[in-house]
Amino acid sequence: MMPGQIPTVTLDGVPHPLPAGVSVLDVREDVEWSYGHIDGAVHxxxxxxxARLGELPDDQLLVVCKVGGRSAQATAYLVHHGLDAVNLAGGMLDWAEAGRPMVSETGAPPQVV
Known part of the structure; x- marks a missing residue:
């Protein structure tokens, strides 16, 4: 990997269902999370x-946000700290558009806000 490059994958490169050893890390804000997120993701x-690095699972992390900007920042930070992390380009918008499963905390059907 060249310096400054952030490991990135598009949705078509993400197996469904996710294989063992891959965890999703959602770095969006609480309100975005509550409206819709990937089941089993770490928020x-x-x-x-x-402050919460120690809470992350010891897996490869698929890092998601709404479109891929915040998750790219998070991925760069995690890789710098020695974690195995990959940014999902297109984020939750692409995930939802592809019909991948999501759950909601609001009681309403899941959506990306």
Missing amino acids: VPLSELP
């Missing part, structure tokens, strides 16, 4: 990531 808002 750590980007601003809290440095």
Whole structure:
């Protein structure tokens, strides 16, 4: 990997269902998470990531946000700290558009906000 490059994958490169050893890390804000997220994902808002590194699973991390900007920042940070992380380009918008399963905390059908 060249310096400055962020490991990135598009949705068509993400197996469904996710294989063992891959965990999803969602770095969106609480309100975005509550409206719709990937079932089983770990939720750590980007601003809290440095303080909560110890909470992350010891897996390869597929890092998601709404479109891929915040998750790219998070992925760069995680890789810098020695974690195996990959950014999902297109984020939750692509995930939802592809009809991949999501869950909601609001009681309403899941959506990306």
